[in-house]
Amino acid sequence: MNEISVPRPNSLDAFWMPFSDNRYFKGDTSRMLARAEGMSYFTPEGREILDGTAGLWCCNAGHGRREITEAIQRQAAILDFAPTFQLGHPIAFEAAARVAELTPEGLDRVFFTNSGSESADTALKIALAYHKARGEGTRVRLIGRERGYHGVGFGGMSVGGIGPNRKQFGALLPYVDHLPHTHGLKENLFARGQPQHGATLADALENLVALHGAETIAAVMVEPVAGSTGVLVPPVGYLQRLREICDRHGILLIFDEVITGFGRLGTHFGAERLGVTPDIMTMAKGLTNAAVPMGAVAVRNGIYDAIVDAAGPGIEFFHGYTYSGHPLAAAAAIATLELHKTEDLPGRARAIEPYWQEAVHSLRDAPNVIDTRDIGLIGGIELAPRPGKPGARATAVFRRCFDAGVLVRVTGDIVALSPPLIVERPHVDRIIGTLAEAIRAEAA
Numbered sequence: 187m188n189e190i191s192v193p194r195p196n197s198l199d200a201f202w203m204p205f206s207d208n209r210y211f212k213g214d215t216s217r218m219l220a221r222a223e224g225m226s227y228f229t230p231e232g233r234e235i236l237d238g239t240a241g242l243w244c245c246n247a248g249h250g251r252r253e254i255t256e257a258i259q260r261q262a263a264i265l266d267f268a269p270t271f272q273l274g275h276p277i278a279f280e281a282a283a284r285v286a287e288l289t290p291e292g293l294d295r296v297f298f299t300n301s302g303s304e305s306a307d308t309a310l311k312i313a314l315a316y317h318k319a320r321g322e323g324t325r326v327r328l329i330g331r332e333r334g335y336h337g338v339g340f341g342g343m344s345v346g347g348i349g350p351n352r353k354q355f356g357a358l359l360p361y362v363d364h365l366p367h368t369h370g371l372k373e374n375l376f377a378r379g380q381p382q383h384g385a386t387l388a389d390a391l392e393n394l395v396a397l398h399g400a401e402t403i404a405a406v407m408v409e410p411v412a413g414s415t416g417v418l419v420p421p422v423g424y425l426q427r428l429r430e431i432c433d434r435h436g437i438l439l440i441f442d443e444v445i446t447g448f449g450r451l452g453t454h455f456g457a458e459r460l461g462v463t464p465d466i467m468t469m470a471k472g473l474t475n476a477a478v479p480m481g482a483v484a485v486r487n488g489i490y491d492a493i494v495d496a497a498g499p500g501i502e503f504f505h506g507y508t509y510s511g512h513p514l515a516a517a518a519a520i521a522t523l524e525l526h527k528t529e530d531l532p533g534r535a536r537a538i539e540p541y542w543q544e545a546v547h548s549l550r551d552a553p554n555v556i557d558t559r560d561i562g563l564i565g566g567i568e569l570a571p572r573p574g575k576p577g578a579r580a581t582a583v584f585r586r587c588f589d590a591g592v593l594v595r596v597t598g599d600i601v602a603l604s605p606p607l608i609v610e611r612p613h614v615d616r617i618i619g620t621l622a623e624a625i626r627a628e629a630a
């Protein structure tokens with residue numbers, strides 16, 4: 187192991203770590219990461235940790251990609267920052283055009299943000315502004331889904347359906363309702379790819395329409411495949427049914443593609459793989475390979491037109507971030523999307539998917555495994571919780587894997603896997619082999 191020369195912090199006190207057990211981490215700093223390259227992280231001591239999660243579902247092209255790093259360096263030397271409020275710089279327009287090349291046909295207008303959370307809130311605001319622009323200002327209700335994750339802004343959090351993420355924060359947004367999640371049908375256990383049962387769960391949207399009136403509902407936002415809540419793959423026909431109901435009632439359908447975008451399902455976006463085109467889609471993470479934070483929202487051209495055409499002279503949409511279209515992020519996005527093209531990263535994901543699927547489902551006989559599921563380069567392994575200690579078993583498995591040199595992600599008692607799309611068979615073997623050993627070691 188080669189120790190890596192990075193400055194060591196004198197104190198861990200100041201950094202309030204997000205979504206973390208700060209007290210545990212600061213008492214045991216063995217999970218520091220100092221460097222990354224290709225499929226792996228390296229600790230400050232130089233220990234390799236194989237990345238089974240693409241960071242946080244982000245680094246789809248693998249780590250430390252020279253092409254992206256150099257594009258950022260070049261751009262920093264040319265133009266460090268310029269506002270995009272009433273001004274422009276060429277690279278932001280170019281980045282938007284590159285995104286629009288990949289989005290489904292007709293979703294060619296792209297609004298830049300800095301994160302998935304900002305993308306979610308931006309999408310919801312666009313939906314509200316759209317209806318208002320068309321004289322349907324009564325459409326203010328936003329529908330999410332139980333167990334949905336749309337980041338941590340007030341919009342995304344309210345429409346999101348993960349209890350612990352909401353309960354510390356008061357009343358949240360009014361006029362929000364939720365569909366049932368699609369998980370838990372016994373017939374769907376150990377499904378390979380999309381499960382067969384549960385399309386009719388989408389009909390709950392009709393019930394909400396009956397309850398609230400279609401004229402009050404602006405949009406429905408769902409993840410095509412829910413990731414943060416532990417890999418919930420949509421049943422065959424479910425998203426199609428949601429689409430039909432939205433169309434019937436003039437409701438906008440928003441796909442949160444923050445993790446399903448940029449090759450994760452073997453296509454540019456989940457919409458393509460799952461055969462349903464939304465009106466609005468959010469993205470982030472894989473857009474820049476996470477080398478510089480950036481998010482985006484792509485909308486149907488008619489949505490942009492409606493908002494822009496309805497406005498009087500001057501600003502049309504009173505929303506934006508200082509860093510919308512930031513030059514370094516735009517440079518990183520262009521370089522990343524170029525890699526997607528030249529290396530056909532979605533094609534690589536498709537090619538290894540059958541091997542990945544076999545490997546994920548090989549865990550079904552490991553002790554306490556109560557479900558395995560997959561789609562694209564995503565795997566979910568659900569463990570039986572320890573009595574009275576939800577999440578404890580999976581957390582122990584996560585720590586064991588890390589100590590054995592493999593990074594996995596856990597949420598509750600579900601292990602969620604999402605390796606970089608450059609993953610190869612020996613990496614898959616190591617990720618799954620290490621996980622199997624850790625699950626066996628935590629059998630008690």
Ligand SMILES: Cc1ncc(COP(=O)(O)O)c(C=O)c1O
Nearest residue numbers: 301302303335336337442444445
């Ligand atoms: C579907 C989805 N939406 C939104 C977000 C929030 O993204 P960010 O953490 O960049 O704000 C995430 C993050 O995991 C996500 O998975």
